[in-house]
Amino acid sequence: MTAAEKLDLKFSEGKHICVGLDTDPLKIPPHFRGEADAIYLFNKAIIEATIGEAAAYKLNFAFYECHGPEGMAAMKRTVDLIRSLDPTVAVIGDAKRGDIGNTSAMYAEAIFNIYGFDCSTLAPYMGKDSLDPFFAFSDRINFVLVLTSNPGSKDFEKLELGSGVPLYKEVARKLKAWYPAENLGMVFRATNKTDLENDIAGLAGNFILLPGVGAQGGSASDISSVFRSAGHKRFLINASRSVIFASSGEDFAVAAMNELRVLNTQTA
Amino acid sequence: MTAAEKLDLKFSEGKHICVGLDTDPLKIPPHFRGEADAIYLFNKAIIEATIGEAAAYKLNFAFYECHGPEGMAAMKRTVDLIRSLDPTVAVIGDAKRGDIGNTSAMYAEAIFNIYGFDCSTLAPYMGKDSLDPFFAFSDRINFVLVLTSNPGSKDFEKLELGSGVPLYKEVARKLKAWYPAENLGMVFRATNKTDLENDIAGLAGNFILLPGVGAQGGSASDISSVFRSAGHKRFLINASRSVIFASSGEDFAVAAMNELRVLNTQTA
Numbered sequence: 194m195t196a197a198e199k200l201d202l203k204f205s206e207g208k209h210i211c212v213g214l215d216t217d218p219l220k221i222p223p224h225f226r227g228e229a230d231a232i233y234l235f236n237k238a239i240i241e242a243t244i245g246e247a248a249a250y251k252l253n254f255a256f257y258e259c260h261g262p263e264g265m266a267a268m269k270r271t272v273d274l275i276r277s278l279d280p281t282v283a284v285i286g287d288a289k290r291g292d293i294g295n296t297s298a299m300y301a302e303a304i305f306n307i308y309g310f311d312c313s314t315l316a317p318y319m320g321k322d323s324l325d326p327f328f329a330f331s332d333r334i335n336f337v338l339v340l341t342s343n344p345g346s347k348d349f350e351k352l353e354l355g356s357g358v359p360l361y362k363e364v365a366r367k368l369k370a371w372y373p374a375e376n377l378g379m380v381f382r383a384t385n386k387t388d389l390e391n392d393i394a395g396l397a398g399n400f401i402l403l404p405g406v407g408a409q410g411g412s413a414s415d416i417s418s419v420f421r422s423a424g425h426k427r428f429l430i431n432a433s434r435s436v437i438f439a440s441s442g443e444d445f446a447v448a449a450m451n452e453l454r455v456l457n458t459q460t461a
Numbered sequence: 462m463t464a465a466e467k468l469d470l471k472f473s474e475g476k477h478i479c480v481g482l483d484t485d486p487l488k489i490p491p492h493f494r495g496e497a498d499a500i501y502l503f504n505k506a507i508i509e510a511t512i513g514e515a516a517a518y519k520l521n522f523a524f525y526e527c528h529g530p531e532g533m534a535a536m537k538r539t540v541d542l543i544r545s546l547d548p549t550v551a552v553i554g555d556a557k558r559g560d561i562g563n564t565s566a567m568y569a570e571a572i573f574n575i576y577g578f579d580c581s582t583l584a585p586y587m588g589k590d591s592l593d594p595f596f597a598f599s600d601r602i603n604f605v606l607v608l609t610s611n612p613g614s615k616d617f618e619k620l621e622l623g624s625g626v627p628l629y630k631e632v633a634r635k636l637k638a639w640y641p642a643e644n645l646g647m648v649f650r651a652t653n654k655t656d657l658e659n660d661i662a663g664l665a666g667n668f669i670l671l672p673g674v675g676a677q678g679g680s681a682s683d684i685s686s687v688f689r690s691a692g693h694k695r696f697l698i699n700a701s702r703s704v705i706f707a708s709s710g711e712d713f714a715v716a717a718m719n720e721l722r723v724l725n726t727q728t729a
Contacts, residue, residue, distance in 0.1 A: 215564070255560060255567035261537065261575045262530040269529065289560055291584060292523060293611040293672075296483070299523035307529045316559060318586045318606055320613020338586055343561040345588020348635060353623040360617070360628065367616060404561075 195332040196311040197375040199283040200249065200400060204426045208248035209417065210456045211285065211402065212449075213433025214239065214271065215256050220438050222445050232260065233267040235445075237274060239437050242446035244278050246453045249312075251285040251402075251431055265308075272309045285402070286310030289338065291323045298326035305330050312336060314380060314402070317364050321371055328372050334400055336378030339365045340388065342405030365395055374398045383411035383430060386419060393423045400427045406456075407435030417460035432456055463600040464579040465643040467551040468517065468668060472694045476516035477685065478724045479553065479670065480717075481701030482507065482539065483524050488706050490713050500528065501535040503713075505542060507705050510714035512546050514721045517580075519553040519670075519699055533576075540577045553670070554578030557606065559591045566594035573598050580604060582648060582670070585632050589639055596640050602668055604646030607633045608656065610673030633663055642666045651679035651698060654687060661691045668695045674724075675703030685728035700724055 216232050225231040257268035275284050286304040304313045312334040315324055327335045340350055340361040350361040368377055379396060383403035405411040413430050420428040440448030484500050493499040525536035543552050554572040572581045580602040583592055595603045608618055608629040618629040636645055651671035673679040681698050688696040708716030
């Protein structure tokens, strides 16, 4: 199955929550902390509890890279586990990459072939040829940063261009001109409902990944209602800390599943 | 020594060439290819031959990440080797990172503490709070993308803002307002001498990393003459493929040293 087929299948089942495995060893339940393999074991328990309810999983490279080569091995084992439990669930490698062409080709090889992700995230600053090697993988989806959920999104993303539109809208417009909808995703923040309402028409047909629900203040039900009103089904709301750290006790996996079910109800 | 002290020391010795260890297993001499540890062994030979002439080394994460966790281990051993041979040579982790604050903090931990780099490269799209966690390391330098050497630099970097300046100049202006010169580097392409002449005044005082010499068509002597005319000493010209793959035979390390000496003469 292509990444687009996997996501569309979950959307057809009414699932729109992406579980972000931002696994921080300082926040996982204390009984894991003596384990050499704590990150993988924590992920495994979360995945086993949530895989029937998740639309997708997202692993942010930073949370694995900061543990050296062993952290990268834990990331790979986590992707392999998800694939073995349910090959119809897409896994996003949230790496926000972008480099000159021959170098982006190496990153694409790493994300898609070595680590086995279905989807990537990319940073657009360097332009088309920095993105092309990722889009050369015709069965994957690349979510490119358009408007992000952090305060710094005002610094450059929202700058007004000479043409009168903000930079992030020009990024979205060019991405749509360059790449087919089956491969193009966009990252758009979930923290401001009005922004989303104003821009929803421009996002039509594309896969949209929405960070910022939960710890960053966005509301899953608000986001869902904007997409449903627009008849747009291809939205994926990321929830990381609010799901995986829903409880710091031994019931963490059940608590994560319960939190995911609440979010699924809010977005149904 | 801080990263700024290391670079300023090399600049005071007239050294301005950064050796880019973009080590591609398909391009290294055939006698390495049977070796399990080929990437590290190739790097070791290049470093031992060039360390007396290099201003700095740069490792692009993509070339190591695409070999899985073992590639990351080879990257770390390479950084450790440079440090052990000459602790006054700065090593740049070319990762072009940038994410929301708590995630950028994880990347900064990886680049500076786990892998031990003196300097990073960062992508500016997400704004100040995506960069701050890297600049919190007051003894390091972060080279932020300003104007890059690839064709796609025209797609967003060169877009004219409502204020009349291109985006990349606004990025440079804000970076200078946000961060001290001892920590702020900028990536500026070496492929267009006229661009550099027009912008050199705006780069005053900052560390400038210039990609695009050699395989991408830029001239080290042209670049050097622009900086010297401006009385600007803090420039670092990256050379990757043209140095490390100067010969595909068993004389590759000597050939790399000879090529580096030629570049040093051109920029003296």
